[in-house]
Amino acid sequence: MGQTKEPSFRQSVDLMFNRAVALMDLPPGLEEKIKVCNATYTVRFGVRLRGQIQTFTGYRSVHSEHMEPVKGGIRYSMGVNQDEVEALSALMTYKCALVEAPFGGAKGGLCIDPRQYDEHELEQITRRFAYELAKRDLIHPSQNVPAPDMGTGEREMAWIADQYARMNTTDINARACVTGKPLHGGGIAGRVEATGRGVQYALHEFFRHPEDIAQAGLQGTLDGKRVVVQGLGNVGYHAASFLAAEDGAKVIGIIERDGALVDEGGLDVEAVHNWISSHGGVTGYADATYVEDGAQVLEIDCDILIPAALEGVINLTNAANISANLIIEAANGPVTAGADEILRDKGVVIIPDLFANGGGVTVSYFEWVKNLSHIRFGRMQRRQEEARHQLVFDELDRLSSQTESDWRLSPDFKQNYLRGADELELVRSGLDDTMRAAYQSMREVWHGREDVGDLRVAAYLVAIGRVADSYRAKGL
Ligand code: GLU
Numbered sequence: 001m002g003q004t005k006e007p008s009f010r011q012s013v014d015l016m017f018n019r020a021v022a023l024m025d026l027p028p029g030l031e032e033k034i035k036v037c038n039a040t041y042t043v044r045f046g047v048r049l050r051g052q053i054q055t056f057t058g059y060r061s062v063h064s065e066h067m068e069p070v071k072g073g074i075r076y077s078m079g080v081n082q083d084e085v086e087a088l089s090a091l092m093t094y095k096c097a098l099v100e101a102p103f104g105g106a107k108g109g110l111c112i113d114p115r116q117y118d119e120h121e122l123e124q125i126t127r128r129f130a131y132e133l134a135k136r137d138l139i140h141p142s143q144n145v146p147a148p149d150m151g152t153g154e155r156e157m158a159w160i161a162d163q164y165a166r167m168n169t170t171d172i173n174a175r176a177c178v179t180g181k182p183l184h185g186g187g188i189a190g191r192v193e194a195t196g197r198g199v200q201y202a203l204h205e206f207f208r209h210p211e212d213i214a215q216a217g218l219q220g221t222l223d224g225k226r227v228v229v230q231g232l233g234n235v236g237y238h239a240a241s242f243l244a245a246e247d248g249a250k251v252i253g254i255i256e257r258d259g260a261l262v263d264e265g266g267l268d269v270e271a272v273h274n275w276i277s278s279h280g281g282v283t284g285y286a287d288a289t290y291v292e293d294g295a296q297v298l299e300i301d302c303d304i305l306i307p308a309a310l311e312g313v314i315n316l317t318n319a320a321n322i323s324a325n326l327i328i329e330a331a332n333g334p335v336t337a338g339a340d341e342i343l344r345d346k347g348v349v350i351i352p353d354l355f356a357n358g359g360g361v362t363v364s365y366f367e368w369v370k371n372l373s374h375i376r377f378g379r380m381q382r383r384q385e386e387a388r389h390q391l392v393f394d395e396l397d398r399l400s401s402q403t404e405s406d407w408r409l410s411p412d413f414k415q416n417y418l419r420g421a422d423e424l425e426l427v428r429s430g431l432d433d434t435m436r437a438a439y440q441s442m443r444e445v446w447h448g449r450e451d452v453g454d455l456r457v458a459a460y461l462v463a464i465g466r467v468a469d470s471y472r473a474k475g476l
Helices: 009-021 028-035 082-098 119-134 154-167 194-206 210-215 234-247 269-279 294-299 337-346 359-373 382-402 413-418 423-448 455-473
Strands: 039-049 052-064 074-077 104-111 226-230 250-256 259-262 289-291 304-307 326-328 349-351
Touching: 009 028, 009 082, 009 337, 009 455, 028 455, 039 082, 039 119, 052 082, 052 119, 074 082, 074 154, 082 104, 082 359, 082 423, 082 455, 104 119, 119 154, 194 234, 194 326, 194 349, 194 359, 194 423, 226 234, 226 294, 234 250, 234 269, 234 304, 250 269, 250 294, 259 294, 289 294, 337 349, 349 455, 359 423, 382 413, 423 455
Parallel strands: 074 104, 226 250, 226 304, 304 326, 326 349
Antiparallel strands: 039 052, 052 104, 250 259, 259 289
16 A cells, blocks of 8 residues: 555546446536636746745636636645646635535635745735736636635735736726635625535534435434644634534544644634634644644544645545544545545545535625625615514514413523524535435435445535536537
């Protein structure tokens, strides 16, 4: 083991695609059209920093324009390269189709270690990158809408939005050119935690189906399930924190860049997160066992493994040693095509990335709609809803006071019933519904077809089917 050659990330995604199309009846021309990446733009630009010009390399890859705008994050990492952005943009096409976000797939990346620069330098670099992309319509509210990804967040999205607005002063929809913006810069409530929240909702839906739980060799609910999380970044942190605080899951392992923490009794996710924020890693955290070779902890016995950082972390070298029953891919592409096969043979159930991390782009979709409609969700109807509920409440109250019986409304009923939904509640409701619907569409294929044995191939079948339908509808 270990010596066997692993395909590149791009090839790995194509292998997964091929496994699905082999079960479909698409004309070969259409199959090829869907699979290929339409275009990848490479930009090299210089920024004067610390007295000298530094040259940066960035990419924006558009995988499929069957729907526009195309959508996908911008990643800041030293590992960014053409193969990676193309793989990630292909995943965006299939992900958007699966969660019914009406977008084509794209992805961007800048080859940079953001920790090496201060805030002002990062702003200069980001604005210049945004300028290069925007002047070629590779950032555009109706054509190409980026979002955060690894190494970027609200701050970078705010700079990008502002840069676009400066270049397009009369565009009334300028704010819709990018999603994941801060709430006070045109963002939407619930976007920061959306991917992590989506992972939680995905698991809720999985645990609603006893047949599926049994397939993973598990039983019961999320309560008490032993979870290992790899990467406590934005996605991993929110997923772990919601699962522990709201569902009673026990986070027994957290893997980070500099090692891992293990505690069979359950780690305090908030405390570990705070420690990482102030110390840059898990090293030195006192309330758990520290394991220097973090990758080892991927292999420990647990119920649910959540890879939430990089692609390819579960590969030919370690797949056979994975002991988890269920893997939920919060990251994009954490399991290589070769590892996927090994894990399938072992009977491990994998909830695939296309679906598992689709919560991010789902709430991005809501943000984009909010920006285009220029009004926050719930603003028109919230008080009217409350007024109607008040009517019902008053009537119930009147009736109950007239009757002789002990029939009384419970004390918090009034408050709970009256309250109209605010934007955050609406976002959560939309996200929950999306995750349930997407899971059910995969599940129908998983259990409904003899030739489909796993959720990943089911996800690809659904997604590719929808992309093919949209091409056919256009007469292509
Ligand atoms: N970068 C995220 C992803 O991989 C979000 C993309 C988006 O919101 O457009 O899904």
